[in-house]
Amino acid sequence: MNWRTAALLILSAALQASAGTDHNLFETVVAADGSGDFRTIQGAVAAIATGSARKPVTIRVKAGTYRERVYVQREKRHLRLVGESPESTILVYDLHAGVTGPDGRKIGTFGTPTLFVDADDFILENMTVANDAGPVGQALALSAQGDRQIYRNCRFLGHQDTLFLNRGRHYFENCHIEGTTDFIFGGATAWFEDSHIHALKSSYITAASTPPESSYGFVFNNCRFTAAPDAKVYLGRPWRNYAAVVIMDSHLTEAIRPEGWHNWNRPEAERTVRYLESGNTGPGALARERVSWSRQFSAGKRADINPVTVFDEWHPGMDPLSAHSQP
Numbered sequence: 001m002n003w004r005t006a007a008l009l010i011l012s013a014a015l016q017a018s019a020g021t022d023h024n025l026f027e028t029v030v031a032a033d034g035s036g037d038f039r040t041i042q043g044a045v046a047a048i049a050t051g052s053a054r055k056p057v058t059i060r061v062k063a064g065t066y067r068e069r070v071y072v073q074r075e076k077r078h079l080r081l082v083g084e085s086p087e088s089t090i091l092v093y094d095l096h097a098g099v100t101g102p103d104g105r106k107i108g109t110f111g112t113p114t115l116f117v118d119a120d121d122f123i124l125e126n127m128t129v130a131n132d133a134g135p136v137g138q139a140l141a142l143s144a145q146g147d148r149q150i151y152r153n154c155r156f157l158g159h160q161d162t163l164f165l166n167r168g169r170h171y172f173e174n175c176h177i178e179g180t181t182d183f184i185f186g187g188a189t190a191w192f193e194d195s196h197i198h199a200l201k202s203s204y205i206t207a208a209s210t211p212p213e214s215s216y217g218f219v220f221n222n223c224r225f226t227a228a229p230d231a232k233v234y235l236g237r238p239w240r241n242y243a244a245v246v247i248m249d250s251h252l253t254e255a256i257r258p259e260g261w262h263n264w265n266r267p268e269a270e271r272t273v274r275y276l277e278s279g280n281t282g283p284g285a286l287a288r289e290r291v292s293w294s295r296q297f298s299a300g301k302r303a304d305i306n307p308v309t310v311f312d313e314w315h316p317g318m319d320p321l322s323a324h325s326q327p
Helices: 003-017 041-046 267-271 299-304 320-325
Strands: 027-030 057-061 064-067 070-072 079-083 089-093 115-117 122-125 128-131 142-144 149-152 155-157 163-165 169-173 176-179 184-186 189-193 196-199 204-208 218-221 224-227 234-236 244-248 274-278
Touching (some): 027 041, 041 057, 041 070, 115 122, 204 244, 234 244, 274 299
Parallel strands (some): 027 057, 064 089, 070 115, 079 122, 115 142, 142 163, 149 169, 155 176, 163 184, 176 196, 184 204, 196 224, 204 234, 218 244
């Protein structure tokens, strides 16, 4: 099952959940205990009108654990989803790639996300998004398919393939992201600011599939890289041969392997990958021991790498609601 088929299945359930609801809402409240306008997040999302004339919508989610899958379809741009705190407001589900779908086949990696965001101009704040299937193979917490998406003060919890950042531009600020194998992967351009990246076992953190025409893939700035006790991890390996990852001004613990990067047993990728580091500190920031096909760059170059240049004039640091002014 590919990611578009998976989206259609989630959308079908969403349409059933929205039956009889008011599609004119601009702000609404979700509460699992029934004290809000909706009991489920998907019910609130499904009630949002589509079309270019629709105003921005804020969905406020009260503290609670919401065991459900949520799909934000492409037609529902300008949505802000706000929890009370990442510790108290939790969206979680447990699908993994080995689960059998309605067609009798395994659903595969792209059929597993707890939160699937296909819309542009989406904002998520103060929530946890998790896939608690466990260490059983690919199991996505987030599948990000839209452009100009912002994630602030959130936790993303899983094991293999926690974050699938497939396309578009995504900004993560003050987030905690954890997993095992390739738990930040995909072809999107994403900036991670002041975030905690935590590996649960010896494996690989990133698996970028950056297109060759994209100047940037994943950029980590002022982040902290840690791992479980006794784990030894690579910063990344290339899912595709032009994988691009920048790590700068970040703290790397002793869990980071001295060589830093892996070629995924494809020596030819060493000629095309774009693995860059600068200004990192900590026992895992051993520039002289890195593989020869990664590169260190100067402080002067770091000044030229910022969200505006990486995102090609989009400024994710603006007030969340003003982000909806994008065309």
